[in-house]
Amino acid sequence: MISRLCPTFFADSAYDIDYAKLYGRGFRALIFDIDNTLVPHGADATPQAEDLLRNLRTMGFKVLLLSDNSRARVRQFNHSIHAPYIYDAHKPSPRAYKKAVQMMGVKPAETIVVGDQLFTDILGANRARLASVFVIYIGYGQPGWKGWRRLAENIVLAFIRRKRRNLNIPS
Template structure:
């Protein structure tokens, strides 16, 4: 199912980055808003520490955002990585640009985002491993809030199908 993430984590700060690195991933494409920072808000210390920790681990990181350049650039500069702005996610174009900038094969890259119909769908369409991170904050712009309502049945189906396959696996 193209709308289902390959992995779900409570939030981007609780992703098993070490484990993913050991699995062969070395590039990460991040959404900003409500994935690693508040919607339209600046990076905080926790956020800066995350990016520093990832680069120490050996990851190359990239920002992929539908937001405009001033917001995306100032955030990317703050955490110290490159960026693609006005990405028009779920369009594949921005993902291709981001992977090219990372300079590695896309099977070594995973994407972390909080929205199904932009972040996850775009990654899946691009053949990039998609990690859905639960949103960090409740406050967000109205158009995003509307998409949350549309996400509900998809996430419900995702969790049900995971529960079923987990249960099925236990039977063997």
């Protein structure tokens, strides 16, 4: 069970990932969670998020937004970004992940998921047999964190870190 929650890589945030290194390792498509991964929960796209996604596409990545949130929420974030998206994804069901890979026209082995929740983003990636990067959620330590789930996540993370010390992408 624990191994199904284990991400391929850890990073401090979606903005601290060495994407050139991922490209060098053969990744060509990125599936992003939105809330607490790219922006605080419910927020509009920020210039930082817009820049990141534009730069990634310039680098040659395909980018897709995968959210459990509503269509209206995803469209609100996406209106300046214009990425393909899937809303109401029902993570950790692998179905939407597989559809995302299909929509981008890439191979599963070329695809990597970026998200802030082990029990949805990362578990879903593993079920769909996709690589993943687990990022510390935006707003860490602030009100609004999801009590028991975050607590359980922290326990799992401590376990994973003890088992596998060098999951960070070397820079």
